[in-house]
Amino acid sequence: MSKTILEVSDLSMRFGGLLAVDGVALKVEQGQIVSMIGPNGAGKTTVFNCLTGFYKPTGGVIRFKGEEVQGLPGFKIARKGMVRTFQHVRLFKDMTVLENLLVAQHQLLNTKLLAGLFKTPKYRAAEQRALEQATYWLKKVNLLEDANREAGTLAYGPQRYLEIARCMVTNPSLLMLDEPAAGLNPSETDNLKQLINDLRNEHAMTVLLIEHDMKLVMDISDHIIVINQGAPLAAGTPDEVRNNPAVIKAYLGEE
Numbered sequence: 001m002s003k004t005i006l007e008v009s010d011l012s013m014r015f016g017g018l019l020a021v022d023g024v025a026l027k028v029e030q031g032q033i034v035s036m037i038g039p040n041g042a043g044k045t046t047v048f049n050c051l052t053g054f055y056k057p058t059g060g061v062i063r064f065k066g067e068e069v070q071g072l073p074g075f076k077i078a079r080k081g082m083v084r085t086f087q088h089v090r091l092f093k094d095m096t097v098l099e100n101l102l103v104a105q106h107q108l109l110n111t112k113l114l115a116g117l118f119k120t121p122k123y124r125a126a127e128q129r130a131l132e133q134a135t136y137w138l139k140k141v142n143l144l145e146d147a148n149r150e151a152g153t154l155a156y157g158p159q160r161y162l163e164i165a166r167c168m169v170t171n172p173s174l175l176m177l178d179e180p181a182a183g184l185n186p187s188e189t190d191n192l193k194q195l196i197n198d199l200r201n202e203h204a205m206t207v208l209l210i211e212h213d214m215k216l217v218m219d220i221s222d223h224i225i226v227i228n229q230g231a232p233l234a235a236g237t238p239d240e241v242r243n244n245p246a247v248i249k250a251y252l253g254e255e
């Protein structure tokens, strides 16, 4: 039986006179790949920012693993297992690839300062686990050989994969990707598709993504949510959405 991991109802976000998100609802079941699509400026990233605590929504309910989380600060939501990447890659560019993955784990592990200073056995064991976890995910995204390189020196595509690895080392329940294929070439996009499928199939991950690459969206999504000018426009399977006249009109504009 499917289990709902994220349920959002009547979400709204107002910036002064602009209602950027207006009554958005969505439901993500465990193990699903769900995409949010819509024309530029539709409000997709604003929805992500509300879900992940970067913005305090003006209204609505966000239920994550059965618990209401709207208005909680981002770090608390991340600790509950909702993690994300960004439209513009945000890595610690002066740190090595490996350090980026270790820092991500420390940020979430709530490491005690004294335990760190005295390197207690418990602290050392946690460090060892963090290293193993980082190595595992670096292998997965083909970056093990680049572990000691500064993250900022990686090409754009690998930086995007590193961002995903940085999320995965924290053992999330829900992975949210904001335009993961932006700036990737076709073969990198293909690898990304395999990686997302693998995360779901091999790691039981639930994925919610925003994406403009329609081929990718149609290929990998179980469910698609379309928003337009902040409001929900349609939702359904890739086939249902593809053939929905309102969606076609929103993308192509009025004749």
Ligand SMILES: Nc1ncnc2c1ncn2[C@@H]1O[C@H](COP(=O)(O)OP(=O)(O)OP(=O)(O)O)[C@@H](O)[C@H]1O
Binding pocket: 015, 018, 020, 038, 039, 040, 041, 042, 043, 044, 045, 046, 047, 087
């Ligand atoms: N912090 C903010 N302050 C004021 N307006 C904002 C803010 N963030 C977003 N907006 C506005 O909200 C609207 C929705 O923007 P958003 O970035 O969520 O759209 P999007 O669907 O993610 O677009 P794209 O596909 O181009 O990334 C836009 O009109 C944008 O200018």
